[in-house]
Amino acid sequence: MMASKATGSRVLFICGAVLLATLALPSPARADTPATPPAAGAIDSGDTAWVLVGTAMVMLMTPALAFFYGGLVRRKNVLSILMQCFMILCLISIQWMLFGYSLSFGPDHHGVIGDLAWAGLRGVGAAPNPEYAKTIPHQLFMAFQMMFAVITPALILGAFVERMKFSAFCIFSLLWATLVYDPVAHWVWGTGGFLHTMGTLDFAGGTVVHINAGLAALAAALVMGKRQGFPHAISPPHSLPLGVLGAGMLWFGWFGFNAASALGSNGLAVSALVATHAGAAAAGLAWSILDWIKFGKPTTLGMITGAVAGLVAITPASGYVTPMGAMAVGAGAGLICWCSVTWCKARLGYDDSLDAFGVHGVGGIWGAIATGIFATVAVNKDGANGLLAGNPAQLLIQLKATGVTMVYSFVVSIILFKVLDWVIGLRVSEHEERVGLDLTQHKEAAYTLVD
Amino acid sequence: MKYIIAIIQPDRLDEVLNRLTEKEIHLVTASNVLGRGRQKGIAEVYRSHKEAGSLLRKVKLEIGVNDEFVEAAVEAITAGARTGQIGDGKIFVLDMADCVRIRTGERGGKAIG
Numbered sequence: 318m319m320a321s322k323a324t325g326s327r328v329l330f331i332c333g334a335v336l337l338a339t340l341a342l343p344s345p346a347r348a349d350t351p352a353t354p355p356a357a358g359a360i361d362s363g364d365t366a367w368v369l370v371g372t373a374m375v376m377l378m379t380p381a382l383a384f385f386y387g388g389l390v391r392r393k394n395v396l397s398i399l400m401q402c403f404m405i406l407c408l409i410s411i412q413w414m415l416f417g418y419s420l421s422f423g424p425d426h427h428g429v430i431g432d433l434a435w436a437g438l439r440g441v442g443a444a445p446n447p448e449y450a451k452t453i454p455h456q457l458f459m460a461f462q463m464m465f466a467v468i469t470p471a472l473i474l475g476a477f478v479e480r481m482k483f484s485a486f487c488i489f490s491l492l493w494a495t496l497v498y499d500p501v502a503h504w505v506w507g508t509g510g511f512l513h514t515m516g517t518l519d520f521a522g523g524t525v526v527h528i529n530a531g532l533a534a535l536a537a538a539l540v541m542g543k544r545q546g547f548p549h550a551i552s553p554p555h556s557l558p559l560g561v562l563g564a565g566m567l568w569f570g571w572f573g574f575n576a577a578s579a580l581g582s583n584g585l586a587v588s589a590l591v592a593t594h595a596g597a598a599a600a601g602l603a604w605s606i607l608d609w610i611k612f613g614k615p616t617t618l619g620m621i622t623g624a625v626a627g628l629v630a631i632t633p634a635s636g637y638v639t640p641m642g643a644m645a646v647g648a649g650a651g652l653i654c655w656c657s658v659t660w661c662k663a664r665l666g667y668d669d670s671l672d673a674f675g676v677h678g679v680g681g682i683w684g685a686i687a688t689g690i691f692a693t694v695a696v697n698k699d700g701a702n703g704l705l706a707g708n709p710a711q712l713l714i715q716l717k718a719t720g721v722t723m724v725y726s727f728v729v730s731i732i733l734f735k736v737l738d739w740v741i742g743l744r745v746s747e748h749e750e751r752v753g754l755d756l757t758q759h760k761e762a763a764y765t766l767v768d
Numbered sequence: 769m770k771y772i773i774a775i776i777q778p779d780r781l782d783e784v785l786n787r788l789t790e791k792e793i794h795l796v797t798a799s800n801v802l803g804r805g806r807q808k809g810i811a812e813v814y815r816s817h818k819e820a821g822s823l824l825r826k827v828k829l830e831i832g833v834n835d836e837f838v839e840a841a842v843e844a845i846t847a848g849a850r851t852g853q854i855g856d857g858k859i860f861v862l863d864m865a866d867c868v869r870i871r872t873g874e875r876g877g878k879a880i881g
Contacts, residue, residue, distance in 0.1 A: 553814050612813050622815060659816035672815065 361452035371577020375464035378570035385563030393753025420499040425509025475673030476534035521578035523633025531678020536730035543668035564621035596647035600627020603651025626654035630684035642691035689715030784848030
């Protein structure tokens with residue numbers, strides 16, 4: 318009964334897809350590209366269903382990040398975090414559909430950027446694009462990628478919380494998505510992108526998402542300067558339970574982020590999900606043990622930070638490593654990010670307020686390198702072997718891609734921040750900072766004192 | 769009539785309330801407050817960075833009593849809140865000019881009950 322129902326809906330779905338594909342093709346933009354046969358009828362309902370769910374899961378990660386970050390700031394600034402995340406969700410979604418997707422994934426120009434042939438999602442319809450995903454509608458691939466484009470600039474805000482003007486934040490996010498995220502996504506994932514052609518392994522966005530956002534976060538912390546009272550007179554996180562809720566929702570969403578990056582409902586997706594879980598668990602444990610040894614008590618904030626660091630690090634590796642490899646990547650992420658947050662930040666003295674660089678930047682760099690160490694074609698035949706499987710060349714490729722992304726993201730971000738600071742100013746006034754961004758930027762307060 | 773303000777450790781609240789009830793003192797207002805004295809706070813650790821809070825969590829009790837209950841109230845609070853450690857708190861006893869029971873409009877000592 319169930320089987321026949323499923324078959325029936327699959328037949329209906331395929332018929333629908335064929336019909337839509339016939340209507341949608343050929344589009345003028347793609348008439349001259351030979352490598353795009355219609356491939357209608359190849360849509361797989363299982364693959365499509367899973368990537369649809371995965372898209373929704375990754376969408377939830379931006380509000381999850383809002384709670385993760387929001388719980389860690391002071392009461393007077395929690396709304397500003399939630400608001401920044403929601404603004405990015407709206408703003409970058411529109412940017413992506415208007416031109417961002419086309420810049421990232423559209424027809425290649427010299428390996429550097431896509432062109433505007435797909436602006437306004439022209440020609441991006443129900444028919445699959447075989448270069449990106451053979452068995453799901455092209456529009457679904459676009460929507461899945463949109464959620465990545467949304468969360469990446471949101472990660473940066475951890476570095477400049479509690480002091481950035483909302484207007485400057487909006488302009489920065491839009492410009493950064495266009496000038497940094499879209500090109501880097503093209504280099505690594507776009508057909509013809511130069512890091513893609515070089516053989517870089519980045520399953521779900523370690524380079525594109527985490528290194529990219531992490532280095533922009535470092536640039537933000539350096540240009541923006543410290544919060545008043547940093548480091549000793551800043552109140553502790555106003556709601557760790559909110560932070561834990563956010564971290565838990567991030568972990569859940571990350572299954573979509575990594576496992577749906579298989580773009581199919583198959584063994585690779587399962588392998589990526591298990592690797593994701595193993596990485597997060599190992600890193601959460603590692604961070605907790607280090608806290609326990611160094612400070613005598615394991616902290617809640619430490620454990621959730623460790624888990625997020627593990628999720629960051631396993632992202633590029635998730636489709637290429639075994640569960641045991643994933644545990645090693647996770648444990649390494651716990652150790653390395655713990656050191657970066659505990660030692661480096663304190664020594665260097667910059668105010669990366671919520672450790673966007675310390676966790677996403679450093680964790681992302683480790684993850685990209687670790688992919689070159691632990692990758693094996695036994696897990697993914699479309700991948701490559703890493704150092705431990707006897708292919709040191711892959712490690713070099715990973716290092717090169719990491720270096721290129723770090724330099725590009727950091728330099729362009731610094732320029733963007735400096736120019737914006739000069740034109741409209743990045744920081745709120747000292748008075749506004751003391752009163753809090755909730756009241757001064759949004760005329761709202763998160764918590765009332767009377768019933 | 770006296771107005772008694774007591775600052776105590778939060779974890780001693782139940783014991784102090786029990787002792788006050790034993791002495792038939794029922795009128796109590798309690799609030800969460802922050803304060804400091806000579807003792808140092810418990811250092812909290814956030815992502816490996818120790819933060820010694822400059823103000824500590826305390827509970828403030830406010831009690832209006834007739835003169836003959838003052839000693840009983842002070843004894844009850846002291847017995848319930850004392851641990852012998854720094855940070856046990858303080859009791860302040862103030863003169864009170866009047867007391868009004870809002871429901872009936874009664875004034876003075878009989879309004880306290």
